[in-house]
Amino acid sequence: MWSRLLLILSGLLLALVAAGAPIRAATGVSDVADALRQGPVYVDPRASAQLSPAxxxxxxxxxxxxxxxxxxAVLPKAAEFPPDTLLRNLRTDTGIVGVYAVRLGDGFNAGADHAVMPTQAVRNLVTAVKAPGTATDAATQLNAFVDQALRQARGSAPASWSGGSSSSGKASASGLITLAAVLAAGGVGAYAVIRRNRRRTAEEERAALDxxxxxxxxxxxxxxxELDRLDFHxxxxxxxxxxxxxxxxxxxxYETAKSRMASAQRPHDVRRVTEALESGRFSLAVLAARREHRPLPERxxxxxxxxxxxxxxxxxxxxxxxxxxxxxPVCAADAARIEDGEDPMARTVExxxxxxxxxEAGPAYGPxxxxxxxxxMLPGLLVGTVLGHMLASPAYANEYGGGDFGIAGYEGGDVSGADFDASDFGASDFGGGFDGGSGGGDFGGGGGF
Incomplete structure (x- = not known):
């Protein structure tokens, strides 16, 4: 009975894909970005010969x-996708920290936020998949790049991939095909496992945030x-x-820290709270120096x-x-305690x-x-400690946004909008073949289309 039902559902879904939910050709980078916020792969219909639906x-x-x-993204070589700015604009419009690979016509290039993958690593991967003697078809090239990128990328998939509709209100064709394929293969059980894993991850993140x-x-x-005690008017x-x-x-x-903590949804959101507190305390130190006519403290x-x-x-x-x-780095009071042979006044947690x-606590305290x-700075300070060991683990990177703690407080999969280092997505080398090693990474070099 189940197999019969699965076949019926699969057929219906595939028919819906064919008849009712076609993927429209993108009119610009923003359309591609809309699609990528809903799922990891977008193939423009004009480039469908490059990568089949399956x-x-x-x-x-x-x-x-x-x-x-x-x-x-697999795109046609068209005026709406100018290679000089394509990667940078795609990253800006998608607004999610991650690795971006684009097949443009017969050419290929990629870029990544350095919080997710080092610049040199991206450059090396791009060079490898374009090296002489390697297959140049889109499927082989993209799979070769993705296989390596998945092993090296930090962070986790964006929450928007877990569900949601496209800008037109229709499910993407690739999503429907995926669902049909999963159902046809008996994927009801697999889907339940995915849901269970996501629920477990969400519960662990809530516990860490608590x-x-x-x-x-x-x-x-x-x-x-401290602000209340401050004798300043x-x-x-x-x-x-x-x-x-x-x-x-x-x-x-103070207000920023309270607001950010109130809106925190995941453990790594806390990083921006303590950033605000650190900045505020430095402002107080500067104010105190001005009032006492002392030299201003260094940051x-x-x-x-x-x-x-x-x-x-x-x-x-x-x-x-x-x-x-x-x-x-220590304050004057702790420096004096250590000099006198006493223990510093350490911050303790449960x-x-x-x-x-x-x-000496768990990974939740990393953010x-x-x-x-x-x-x-932090990895060097914590090397050899319990927390330092956990911060360096892949499990921490996946669950709490570890790695190098990101850029501007963001990790792989975070929504950062246009807040990213544009130099990570800055050049135009979509050459189809080996270019002597100039492609990928931060795209700072030349290279033609």
């Missing part, structure tokens, strides 16, 4: 199963208390416009042992339990072993620390 479905399923932010919420709320409260004698601007930035940081990371201590004043050598020595320093210390 091949597109298989490629789409591969990407979705991997759960990585990899986007593929842990973080406690810590971040403590940070926001502590910062608010914008109209007081000696206050000038520069001081008032510092004070305004400090107040804005330094907050105290490693507890960011609530404010900006660090120096670096000291520190050895975590079972680890190796490294220099960490763990299964009771309250422990945050660097919290990342907002304070930034992507480039």
């Amino acid at each position: 091949q597109a479905v298989a490629l789409e399923k591969k990407i979705e199963d991997a759960g990585k932010p990899v986007f593929v 842990k973080l919420r406690v810590v971040v709320d403590e940070d926001i409260t502590a910062y608010g208390e 914008p109209a007081e004698a000696g206050a000038d416009d520069v001081m008032r601007a510092d004070y305004e930035r400090a107040l804005d940081a 330094r990371a907050p105290c490693f042992f507890d960011p609530r201590h404010g900006p660090s004043t120096t670096d000291v050598a520190w050895i975590p339990e079972g680890g190796t020595e490294r220099d960490v 763990t299964e072993r009771g309250r422990r320093p945050y660097w 919290w620390a990342g907002g304070y210390f930034g992507g480039g």
Whole structure:
């Protein structure tokens, strides 16, 4: 009975694809972007000879199963897709941090946000799939690129792929074909597994966010208390416009942190909360220096042992339990404690072993620390610690947006809009064959169409 029903449903769905939901030719990059927000693969009907529906479905399923932010577009060589700006505009209009691969006519190129894949890695992959002796048909080339990109890409698939309608209100043909293929192959069970995995991931993220919420709320409260204790009035004698601007930035940081935490949906959203708190505390330090007629402090990371201590004043050598020595930024008070042979006043959080320093806690605290210390700095500070080990794991990258902590606070699969490094998508090399190694990556070199 089930097999008969599946065959009927498959036939109906395939008929719907053929008759009722054709894919329209894109009138520009924005149409392609609309399609990619709903699924990882878009094939313009004018380029359908390049990649058949079955091949597109298989490629789409591969990407979705991997759960990585990899986007593929197969487009005709047409005026509405100028190669000089195609990748950059496609990334801008799609607005999602990820890897973008485009087959344009017989040419190929790709770009990626460096939060998802290093520039050189993208360049190497593009060069490899265009090397002499490799197959040049779209299916082989795209699958070769995607296979490698899925192994290396950081982050997770965007939430918009889990469901939703296109701008025209109709399901995409590739989505319907995929569903038909899944049903025909007995995919009801597979679909249930996918739903269960997504539900499990969502539950784990909620639990991680709940842990973080406690810590971040403590940070926001502590910062608010600092503002309350601040003996500054914008109209007081000696206050000038520069001081008032510092004070305004400090107040804005407080409101921003509260607003961002209230709207946080996933653990990595917390990074932007602690970024705001770090910025606010620096504004307070600058204000204090101006009022006391001291030299303005340099912009330094907050105290490693507890960011609530404010900006660090120096670096000291520190050895975590079972680890190796490294220099960490510390506040003046903790520097004095260490010099006197005492333990620093470390920030502790709840763990299964009771309250422990945050660097001995689980991966949920990575976004919290990342907002304070930034992507480039944190791995070196935490190497050899429990949290440092977890941040370096693929599981963390997939579930909590790990890796290098992204750009501008975003990870692979995040919606960032136009907030990205345009140099990652900056050139026009859609040459069909080997070009001497100039293609891919940040696309800074020349290369023709």
